[in-house]
Every structure is written in structure tokens, then in C-alpha cells.
Amino acid sequence: MTEKLKLGVFELTDCGGCALNLLFLYEKLFDLLEFYEIEEFHMATSLSGGGHYDVALVTGTVSTRRDLDLLKEARNRSEYLIALGTCATHGSVQGSVELPIKEKLKAVYGDEGNPMHALDPKPVVEYVAVDFALPGCPYDKREAFQALIDIAKGIEPVKKDYPVCIECKLNEYECVLVKKGLPCLGPITLGGCNAACIRSGLGCIGCRGPLPGEVNPASEYEILKSKGYDDEYIVRKFKTFARWEP
Amino acid sequence: MRYVKLPSENFGEFFNFLQRLGPTYGPVKEGKTHHFREVKGVSEMDLNYTRTMLPPKKFFVRPRERLFRLENGWWKEEDGERPFVLFGVHACDIHGLKILDKVYLSDPVDPYYSKRRQNAFIVGISCMPDEYCFCKSLGTHFAMDGFDLFLHELPDGWLVRIGSVRGHEVAWENEKLFEEVTDEDLRHFKEFEEKRANAFQKEIPQEGLADMLDLAYNSPVWKDYAEKCLACGNCNMVCPTCRCYEVCDSWVDAYSSVRERRYDSCFMESHGLVAGGHNFRPTRLDRFRHRYYCKSYFDPSSGFNCVGCGRWDEFCPAGIEHVKVLEEVRGSLR
Amino acid sequence: MTGNPYQSHDARILEVKDLTPREKLFTLRFIDPEINESFTFKPGQFVIVDVRGFGEFPISLCSSPTRKGYIQLCIRKVGRMTKFVHKMKEGDVVGIRGPYGNGFPMENMEGSNLILVAGGLGMAPLRSVLWYTLDTGKYEHVWLLYGTKAYEDILFRDEIIHLLKHGETMNCTVKMAYEIESPSCIYLERGFSERVCRGVVTDLFRGESFDIENSYALICGPPIMYRFVIRELLNRKLSPGRIYMTLERRMRCGVGKCGHCVVGTSVSMKYICRDGPVFTYWDALATRGLI
Numbered sequence: 127m128t129e130k131l132k133l134g135v136f137e138l139t140d141c142g143g144c145a146l147n148l149l150f151l152y153e154k155l156f157d158l159l160e161f162y163e164i165e166e167f168h169m170a171t172s173l174s175g176g177g178h179y180d181v182a183l184v185t186g187t188v189s190t191r192r193d194l195d196l197l198k199e200a201r202n203r204s205e206y207l208i209a210l211g212t213c214a215t216h217g218s219v220q221g222s223v224e225l226p227i228k229e230k231l232k233a234v235y236g237d238e239g240n241p242m243h244a245l246d247p248k249p250v251v252e253y254v255a256v257d258f259a260l261p262g263c264p265y266d267k268r269e270a271f272q273a274l275i276d277i278a279k280g281i282e283p284v285k286k287d288y289p290v291c292i293e294c295k296l297n298e299y300e301c302v303l304v305k306k307g308l309p310c311l312g313p314i315t316l317g318g319c320n321a322a323c324i325r326s327g328l329g330c331i332g333c334r335g336p337l338p339g340e341v342n343p344a345s346e347y348e349i350l351k352s353k354g355y356d357d358e359y360i361v362r363k364f365k366t367f368a369r370w371e372p
Numbered sequence: 373m374r375y376v377k378l379p380s381e382n383f384g385e386f387f388n389f390l391q392r393l394g395p396t397y398g399p400v401k402e403g404k405t406h407h408f409r410e411v412k413g414v415s416e417m418d419l420n421y422t423r424t425m426l427p428p429k430k431f432f433v434r435p436r437e438r439l440f441r442l443e444n445g446w447w448k449e450e451d452g453e454r455p456f457v458l459f460g461v462h463a464c465d466i467h468g469l470k471i472l473d474k475v476y477l478s479d480p481v482d483p484y485y486s487k488r489r490q491n492a493f494i495v496g497i498s499c500m501p502d503e504y505c506f507c508k509s510l511g512t513h514f515a516m517d518g519f520d521l522f523l524h525e526l527p528d529g530w531l532v533r534i535g536s537v538r539g540h541e542v543a544w545e546n547e548k549l550f551e552e553v554t555d556e557d558l559r560h561f562k563e564f565e566e567k568r569a570n571a572f573q574k575e576i577p578q579e580g581l582a583d584m585l586d587l588a589y590n591s592p593v594w595k596d597y598a599e600k601c602l603a604c605g606n607c608n609m610v611c612p613t614c615r616c617y618e619v620c621d622s623w624v625d626a627y628s629s630v631r632e633r634r635y636d637s638c639f640m641e642s643h644g645l646v647a648g649g650h651n652f653r654p655t656r657l658d659r660f661r662h663r664y665y666c667k668s669y670f671d672p673s674s675g676f677n678c679v680g681c682g683r684w685d686e687f688c689p690a691g692i693e694h695v696k697v698l699e700e701v702r703g704s705l706r
Numbered sequence: 707m708t709g710n711p712y713q714s715h716d717a718r719i720l721e722v723k724d725l726t727p728r729e730k731l732f733t734l735r736f737i738d739p740e741i742n743e744s745f746t747f748k749p750g751q752f753v754i755v756d757v758r759g760f761g762e763f764p765i766s767l768c769s770s771p772t773r774k775g776y777i778q779l780c781i782r783k784v785g786r787m788t789k790f791v792h793k794m795k796e797g798d799v800v801g802i803r804g805p806y807g808n809g810f811p812m813e814n815m816e817g818s819n820l821i822l823v824a825g826g827l828g829m830a831p832l833r834s835v836l837w838y839t840l841d842t843g844k845y846e847h848v849w850l851l852y853g854t855k856a857y858e859d860i861l862f863r864d865e866i867i868h869l870l871k872h873g874e875t876m877n878c879t880v881k882m883a884y885e886i887e888s889p890s891c892i893y894l895e896r897g898f899s900e901r902v903c904r905g906v907v908t909d910l911f912r913g914e915s916f917d918i919e920n921s922y923a924l925i926c927g928p929p930i931m932y933r934f935v936i937r938e939l940l941n942r943k944l945s946p947g948r949i950y951m952t953l954e955r956r957m958r959c960g961v962g963k964c965g966h967c968v969v970g971t972s973v974s975m976k977y978i979c980r981d982g983p984v985f986t987y988w989d990a991l992a993t994r995g996l997i
Contacts, residue, residue, distance in 0.1 A: 585973075
């Protein structure tokens with residue numbers, strides 16, 4: 127075995143779930159450790175590399191100056207950077223609030239003071255070029271595993287290119303949009319989650335962002351309207367995770 | 373063909389016998405949808421179903437399946453196929469399998485499909501159409517072959533058509549369960565079929581359809597519907613004759629890998645995309661039309677690539693109706 | 707081949723040669739000597755390269771079946787798989803399955819003139835034809851009209867220049883058009899002013915007279931090229947049945963199952979991998995979307 131690749135996991139502002147999700151790979155983590163050395167991952171090691179990373183995983187949105195500095199650091203020191211999770215790829219819920227930061231501060235704290243140097247929350251992709259974007263709230267850990275092994279073996283990871291409906295049908299889940307009239311964004315949302323929400327009888331909330339390419343939100347909008355959902359509800363649903371498209 | 377009668381009171385025992393042939397799959401209702409699931413007893417099934425969500429093709433080409441696993445740098449074929457019983461298959465789906473046969477059993481034979489086809493004992497069952505069915509207009513409402521046994525509902529049991537040597541063997545071995553068919557049974561059979569024939573609400577007039585569609589290539593109707601279409605691929609997944617698949621290698625651990633295939637959809641942008649970025653079906657309109665053309669392709673030896681099962685109409689989130697689109701396209705040419 | 711048609715055979719990379727900055731020529735030999743001996747194909751057929759654990763991709767054979775014991779593949783670094791394969795070295799092993807597709811009807815064309823029209827990477831399958839014709843000597847005269855972007859993009863440059871110089875002695879006329887001017891191209895043009903020019907491949911027809919009654923055209927190039935070349939050939943009264951073209955689509959399985967390469971409409975559907983990739987212009991007229 128040649129020298130192992132150096133891996134860094136960097137967390138910006140997020141719930142922590144995306145970083146934790148890596149640890150949920152459990153025994154598969156050891157497969158990754160065949161190829162990688164974890165140099166920076168505050169949930170898993172007290173090491174703090176500060177050097178060069180072959181692969182950097184970045185989770186969360188850029189919401190403060192500290193986030194932005196950390197992101198730039200990660201980008202400058204890494205060969206291959208993956209935006210991991212919807213916060214990093216699309217801005218997620220944090221990025222969906224539309225007011226400028228000053229107004230938000232005022233609304234919440236009553237004044238515009240900004241001791242934390244908060245910024246308008248934006249996804250990683252808005253600030254730096256990324257080599258791979260893996261959305262999901264959280265992302266599918268098996269997809270991250272495949273991507274990391276692929277990179278270790280010297281091949282580009284595979285991007286998903288189909289909507290949630292495909293995996294939903296492959297798993298034979300009952301269509302909640304057609305059969306229950308639930309607001310399901312599956313037809314226009316990038317798949318790869320194995321239709322986890324529909325498995326639980328819920329509609330897709332669109333957490334992986336819109337399917338890239340010629341997606342048809344207009345028709346989805348009409349369908350939801352015909353099922354009795356109002357404009358505001360639908361628009362909000364569309365924007366919850368993906369106000370910022372990569 | 374040999375015809376026998378299975379009286380209602382022997383149905384359970386007959387079913388129990390079938391279970392000895394292998395795991396038995398039948399239509400089961402879950403929520404508002406039917407699925408073919410493994411069943412242990414008659415009571416678990418809902419034989420009055422109209423259509424399952426995924427057609428029985430899922431037993432022959434699985435939604436996801438492992439083709440190979442990597443061992444010492446070599447692909448080893450996945451094995452472990454066993455005989456099984458597919459109970460309660462409708463005529464349209466039997467025709468669907470025959471269309472798949474033409475693809476998967478033509479040279480070179482797909483070994484996975486062919487093994488499962490040989491392992492399957494298929495029991496067909498009669499049905500009543502709902503508002504989506506249009507099999508009659510395509511001639512796929514009655515199966516002349518492609519099954520081992522076919523059960524036709526009678527007031528007091530089932531008229532059984534025997535369609536294969538294995539079907540004969542099963543009937544032979546269980547002779548005590550079957551009776552001769554009487555004139556009265558025949559009358560009931562005929563009545564049922566007449567009632568059924570009159571129950572269809574939808575049809576595709578076949579005459580000249582293939583040519584009409586080809587001539588209507590530039591019809592604005594395609595465009596109108598392509599704007600409505602979500603390109604989500606649901607119609608492909610549930611179609612008994614859709615057979616596109618995608619192959620993907622994936623890592624099971626650091627050093628071993630498997631090759632899997634899964635159903636693919638011609639609505640995906642990647643479907644016609646070649647390395648280098650050229651897409652032979654670049655727009656949703658191209659892909660929408662392609663799917664209709666594929667389903668309406670008329671093969672002189674086997675007819676259309678559509679069996680009129682109505683799954684598309686039932687499961688399309690955008691409510692696009694197959695027959696209506698074809699009628700409008702044809703109409704736009706008139 | 708019996709058994710599982712999706713199973714590939716081990717082949718060792720004997721040589722990797724840079725053809726252009728984007729294309730490499732891989733020479734391979736099947737490890738099993740029996741397969742190596744029995745493997746044969748027709749010019750225009752393709753194989754599927756299987757890098758086990760990573761994926762597969764189709765690629766046309768660019769060597770000739772007249773040269774036994776090895777096969778050659780010209781691979782452009784363009785997608786996920788081909789980028790990976792470009793990193794492979796001599797001695798590495800890949801899987802190969804095939805050959806697939808119909809190939810050019812070489813035997814039917816014996817004794818005739820062949821007009822090979824190649825654009826860009828389309829040179830690869832036509833190189834197989836070219837070698838085949840030169841090796842068998844069963845064809846009256848062979849023209850190769852080759853359109854390329856720039857000097858650096860000329861595939862099999864040494865061979866092409868050799869044929870520019872000496873082709874006539876083998877009843878072979880090579881003509882070349884380039885789009886981007888460079889000193890090397892101008893040098894070539896000076897040396898072979900009759901046969902090298904700046905322009906596109908259709909410009910190479912100018913001033914050339916073919917015995918059209920006794921000719922076949924074999925075309926391979928980017929999708930945009932076909933219409934222009936075919937128009938040129940039809941103007942010269944070449945029968946549509948004598949115009950052969952080899953087409954590219956997304957071929958996954960290679961054996962007419964997976965559906966990605968299907969083209970056509972309700973009256974005519976073709977699997978490029980099984981019914982093609984070589985089609986006549988009649989086929990193109992009968993099947994919408996073929997070209």
C-alpha cells in the first residue's frame with residue numbers, strides 16, 4: 127500500500143448531522159481507513175493537520191466570517207474538495223431565509239450589532255469551486271462511501287442523475303403524491319436518498335435540491351395546486367432547501 | 373388445450389399444492405396499491421385486483437439486481453435461483469412478459485432472465501377492466517400461451533386452461549381436485565367474457581397507428597404534453613414492457629465490488645447522452661416522444677410494445693393518459 | 707461465446723501510445739491463448755471494455771482482423787471511464803467482451819473503389835477498414851478523406867503521412883483537411899498541395915473524380931458531418947445503398963438489451979449496437995433520428 131491519502135472534515139455552520147453521518151458508516155469507516163488518514167475531523171480526532179489535504183469534506187453553510195476563513199483554508203490546502211450535505215451544496219434551511227443579515231439580526235435581537243460577524247448564510251458552492259457536490263439533509267452515507275473509495279482508487283465519483291421517483295418505484299413504495307395527495311417533491315428532486323421519506327409514508331421535502339437539467343417545477347406546481355395546496359405553501363416548499371442552486 | 377374445472381371448495385388445497393413448488397407470489401393489497409408479494413395462504417391475496425404497481429417483470433428483471441461480484445479480479449456470477457410460483461397474473465402482463473422474452477431471450481440470451489423464466493410457474497387469472505384498461509383494443513386481453521395454468525372465474529369455481537407440460541403435470545398430480553368442464557360452466561365462462569368485453573371504457577384504434585404517429589412527428593401535441601410531463605420516469609418503472617436498464621459497479625468494502633443493474637428510464641437526460649457531451653435526445657420533448665414511439669412501435673411478428681395495462685395512467689403524477697395522447701396526436705394530423 | 711454474455715475476458719495491455727493530447731492507442735492481447743487465437747471481427751465492429759469494479763464503455767476496434775494476435779483501441783479521454791483508462795499502463799489487465807455490431811460488409815465490396823470519409827475520432831474505425839483493404843489487396847482503389855481540427859489532432863499521424871507519401875503505390879489516395887492553421891500543417895500542405903488543404907472534409911471531394919458506379923462510401927465522424935458528406939455523395943450520384951456510415955450512441959450492454967442506443971419511431975426502431983453501428987443511407991431514410 128502506498129501512502130495514505132490525507133482527509134480533512136471541516137464543519138461550517140450546520141446541525142452537525144452531516145459530520146456525524148460519516149461516523150455512522152460504522153465498520154465501513156475501516157474500509158475508508160485503508161486508503162485515508164483522518165487529519166482533521168473534530169468529532170473523530172484531536173489531530174489538527176493544518177497541512178495539506180488530499181480530500182476535504184466540507185459541511186454546512188458559510189454563515190460567519192469564521193466559516194468563510196475556514197472554507198478558504200480548506201480549499202487552499204486541499205486537492206479535492208467535496209461539498210457535503212445540502213447546507214454546503216444548496217444552502218438548505220439556513221439559506222432559505224430571504225432577509226438581509228442586518229434585518230434578520232434586528233428582527234431577532236432588536237439591534238444590528240454583529241459581534242459574531244454573521245453573514246448571509248450561503249452554500250459553500252457560492253464561495254469556492256468544488257470538485258464534487260453531494261447533497262442531502264443528511265446526504266446518503268453510502269453515496270459518500272462510494273465517492274470516497276472512487277476517489278481513493280483514482281476515478282471520478284458517479285453523480286446521481288435521476289429523480290427520487292426512480293428509487294421510490296424500485297423500492298415499490300406506494301406513491302404518496304398520486305395515492306394520498308401528499309405534497310411530494312419526488313418528481314423534481316435529485317434522487318440518491320433511496321426515497322427515505324416516502325418509505326415512511328411522507329412526501330419528499332426536496333432536501334437534495336432540484337434534479338439538475340431540464341426539470342419541470344411548473345408542472346409540479348400545477349399538480350400540487352390541483353391537490354388543493356396554495357401558492358404560498360408550494361413556493362415555500364420549493365425554496366426550503368434549495369434557494370441557492372449550485 | 374386441455375380444460376378442467378377447479379371447484380371453489382378445492383381452491384385452497386390447490387393453492388397449498390402450488391406452494392410446494394416453491395415460494396409463491398400473489399397480488400397483495402397495501403394501502404391503495406397492489407403488489408406481487410410472497411404469500412403463505414389464499415387469504416393474504418386480493419384476487420379481485422386490477423393491476424399491481426410493478427408488473428411481474430420484477431421477478432425476471434429485478435428492479436435492482438446483482439449481476440456479478442468481483443473475486444480475485446474476476447466477475448463471479450451471482451447464483452441461487454430457485455423455482456417459484458407466480459399466482460394471479462393477468463393476461464396483459466403475460467403478454468408483457470412475451471414482449472420481454474423477445475428482447476431478453478434473443479441471441480445472446482440474458483442468462484439471469486432466462487433462468488428465472490424457466491424457474492417460474494405462472495398461474496394466470498381472469499380480470500375485469502377498470503377505467504384505465506385498454507388491453508382489448510390491443511388484443512392482449514386474452515392469453516393464448518405464456519402461462520402454465522390460467523384460471524377463469526366461474527360462479528362456483530374456476531375454469532382452468534392448461535398451457536404447458538408443467539401445467540399438465542400439476543393438474544395430473546392433483547386430479548382429485550379437478551372436475552370435467554360442463555356445458556353450464558362453458559356458458560358461465562362465455563357470459564363472463566362477454567361481460568368483460570363490454571366493460572372496457574378505453575381503446576386505441578390500431579389501424580394505421582404506427583404510420584400516423586410517425587407522420588405526426590412534428591405535431592404540437594407532443595410539445596403540449598412534454599410541457600406537462602415531469603420526466604420523473606414513473607411510467608417507465610411501472611411499465612410491463614419497459615426494459616431499459618442501467619449498470620453500475622459499486623464498492624461493498626475497500627477491495628471488493630459488485631456490478632448491479634437497475635431499471636432505467638428513457639426520460640432521464642443521461643439516457644441518450646454519450647461521453648463527450650452529445651445528447652441524442654436533448655430535450656424533454658425528444659424523450660417524451662421517444663417513449664411513445666417505443667411503446668407504439670409495431671413489430672410485425674409481435675404487435676405493439678404496449679399491452680394496455682393502464683399502469684401509466686394510474687401512476688403518472690401529472691395525470692397524462694396514454695390513449696388520450698395518442699388520440700390527440702393522431703387527431704392533430706387529421 | 708457461450709455462458710454469460712456480460713462476462714468479459716482478461717486482456718493485457720501490451721502497449722500504450724500517445725496519439726494526440728487527448729487520444730491514446732492501446733494494444734491489447736487476450737491472456738487466454740485460445741481466445742486470442744479465435745477472436746476475430748469485422749472492421750466497424752466494437753468491443754466493450756470492462757474495468758472490473760469501475761465500469762464499462764464501448765469502443766470501436768481500430769486494428770484490422772487481418773493482423774492476428776492483438777487488438778487495438780483508440781481511446782479519447784472524455785468521460786469518467788476513459789479518463790481512468792488513460793492512467794493505465796503497459797502490463798495492466800482489463801476485460802474485453804465482444805465483438806459487437808454488424809461491421810462493414812467488406813466482402814460485398816471486394817473489387818470496388820472505397821471512399822473512406824473520416825472526421826476527427828471517426829478515423830478510428832476507418833483505420834480498421836483502411837488496414838484491411840491494404841492487407842487484403844482486394845479493392846480497386848481506396849480514398850481516405852480525413853478532416854481534422856489541427857495538426858496535433860491527426861490520429862495515426864505517422865501512418866497517414868506515410869500514406870500521403872507512398873499511398874499511390876498501394877492504390878490508396880489520402881487527402882486531408884485541417885481547420886486550424888499551424889506551421890506543421892502549412893509544411894504538410896506545401897509537400898502535398900494537391901491533397902492537403904485548409905477547410906472541412908467535404909472540400910476534399912473537390913477536383914476528385916470517382917468511378918461512382920463501382921464505388922462505396924464509408925463514413926464516420928461527428929454527428930454534424932454526416933449530412934454534408936452524404937449530400938456531396940448524392941450529388942455525385944452515389945446510390946444510397948452504397949453509402950455506409952457507422953454511428954455512435956450510448957451503448958451500454960452491446961447486445962441489444964439495455965435500450966440506451968435505441969433510435970427510431972413507431973414504424974422503425976433500431977438498436978445501434980445490434981442492428982448497427984453500420985447503416986446505409988436507405989436505413990437513415992427509413993429510420994427517423996438515425997442521423
